[in-house]
Amino acid sequence: MTTLTQEQLDQAKRQEQIYRVRQLISKTIDYGFMTFLGIFFLFPIVFMVVASLKPARQIFADLKSIWAFVPRPDTLTLASYETVFDQVPFERYAFNSIFLTLVIVITGLFVNSMAAFVLARLRWPGRQLVLGIVVSLIIIPLEAIAVPLLMQVSNQMTTALDLLVTLTLVGTSAMLWIILWGASYGVIQSRPSLQNLPVPAQWWLRGIFVVLLSLPFEALLYLLYFQVMGDDKWFDSYHVQIVPFIAEPFSIFLFYQFFIGIPKDFDEAAYVDGAGPFRIFWQVIVPLSRPVFATLAILKFLQFWAFYLWPLQVTVSQKYYPLMVGMDTFNLLYTGEQEPPIGRLMAYASLVTVPVLITFLIFQRWFVQSVSSSGVKG
Numbered sequence: 614m615t616t617l618t619q620e621q622l623d624q625a626k627r628q629e630q631i632y633r634v635r636q637l638i639s640k641t642i643d644y645g646f647m648t649f650l651g652i653f654f655l656f657p658i659v660f661m662v663v664a665s666l667k668p669a670r671q672i673f674a675d676l677k678s679i680w681a682f683v684p685r686p687d688t689l690t691l692a693s694y695e696t697v698f699d700q701v702p703f704e705r706y707a708f709n710s711i712f713l714t715l716v717i718v719i720t721g722l723f724v725n726s727m728a729a730f731v732l733a734r735l736r737w738p739g740r741q742l743v744l745g746i747v748v749s750l751i752i753i754p755l756e757a758i759a760v761p762l763l764m765q766v767s768n769q770m771t772t773a774l775d776l777l778v779t780l781t782l783v784g785t786s787a788m789l790w791i792i793l794w795g796a797s798y799g800v801i802q803s804r805p806s807l808q809n810l811p812v813p814a815q816w817w818l819r820g821i822f823v824v825l826l827s828l829p830f831e832a833l834l835y836l837l838y839f840q841v842m843g844d845d846k847w848f849d850s851y852h853v854q855i856v857p858f859i860a861e862p863f864s865i866f867l868f869y870q871f872f873i874g875i876p877k878d879f880d881e882a883a884y885v886d887g888a889g890p891f892r893i894f895w896q897v898i899v900p901l902s903r904p905v906f907a908t909l910a911i912l913k914f915l916q917f918w919a920f921y922l923w924p925l926q927v928t929v930s931q932k933y934y935p936l937m938v939g940m941d942t943f944n945l946l947y948t949g950e951q952e953p954p955i956g957r958l959m960a961y962a963s964l965v966t967v968p969v970l971i972t973f974l975i976f977q978r979w980f981v982q983s984v985s986s987s988g989v990k991g
Contacts, residue, residue: 656682667958672955673832693844693960698944702931703964706939713854713935714917716832717875718910723789726906728860729868730894734880744869750862755922762857763926766847789827792895797822799896853927854935858917864909871905872898918969936965 659682664672671688675681676810697703729807732739732744797819801807807818847853875898883893899906928934934942940961947954 648807658966658970661959662963664956665963666690666958668692669953669956672959674806693956694964696957697961697964699944701939701943703961704937705932706934706936707964708908709851709933710918710935710937712832713851713920714914716855717858717917720855720911721861722906722910724859725861725909726865726868726899726902727788728893729865729872729951730890730898732865733869733872734893734898735890743883747862747865747869751866757928759922760934762923766853766927778858785832786827788891790823792891795892796895848927849925849929851933851934854920854924854933857923861913864913867909868902868905871902875901915969940965 663682663684666684666689667675668688668690671685672681672929675685712889732740732747742798800822801810803813807815879897879901883897888896920935921938921941924933924935924938925941928938931939931942940958943961944954944958949955
């Protein structure tokens with residue numbers, strides 16, 4: 614047995630102390646740098662909110678001092694926010710953005726995940742060709758096809774094309790209803806309190822379950838029905854802002870990348886039990902793919918919440934404006950004024966940004982988990 618001398622023990626303690634000091638310095642530098650970056654990126658948001666609570670002249674007077682980021686108690690005012698609600702129908706813009714974003718995101722999650730499931734889990738002729746086309750479409754930006762797409766929808770859509778789009782959505786909705794009807798049976802059977810209900814009551818509950826979860830499709834079908842039956846055009850409507858962005862190549866590819874990492878043993882076991890492709894998708898693949906669903910839902914929500922170019926091109930009446938186009942309209946009201954409407958614009962931007970920021974802070978734990986785990990292969 615080896616006995617350490619006092620000198621060796623002292624040297625080991627010194628090395629341990631040096632290691633701890635180095636670790637402390639390293640962590641201090643790391644956290645200090647991250648804190649600096651956090652404060653640096655937080656400055657624009659702080660300036661936006663503080664400026665929205667000041668008169669315009671005070672904003673410019675404080676630009677060269679720390680007061681640009683600190684509210685002055687003697688100049689605090691909500692006049693800019695009152696102007697926003699008085700000058701433009703902000704509530705209508707907010708409803709439009711919420712409605713458009715939720716319909717695109719929820720409908721897109723279903724459509725894109727189904728397309729990725731077919732590409733990743735089924736074998737059929739031409740699959741690799743279709744996958745190559747999907748991947749190649751990712752590099753094409755909206756700006757490259759915005760004008761041709763605008764020419765298609767601006768008073769040139771035929772009734773036949775309207776019917777084709779409507780029938781496609783009806784078929785997709787029918788598949789969704791079939792999947793949800795089957796899933797509702799599992800939900801009822803998994804809860805003892807619902808198993809004892811009479812059969813008609815269970816059917817009613819299943820019907821309510823299907824209707825509520827398929828509301829985005831139903832709302833879109835409702836709009837398209839009146840589009841086809843009436844004399845209106847696609848231009849300046851809700852569905853012209855929704856339909857072109859339901860199927861999206863990036864979402865399909867991200868779903869595909871996640872689905873191919875799930876072991877095929879799950880599919881084979883489900884086939885042995887008599888399950889078909891739709892049931893495998895809904896009861897096997899979807900529960901295992903919650904991280905990628907959450908990731909895409911968050912990313913697409915942020916993308917379409919701030920959508921500007923396409924709505925600006927296809928809407929002319931304020932009842933269809935989303936928030937971003939509404940901000941442009943709000944800014945044009947003050948064109949030519951000597952005093953820039955900086956405070957009012959900051960108030961409008963705060964009303965658009967702060968609710969989303971608060972939502973992110975509340976759900977940041979799930980957001981980080983979904984982004985980190987979406988790259989984990991099964």
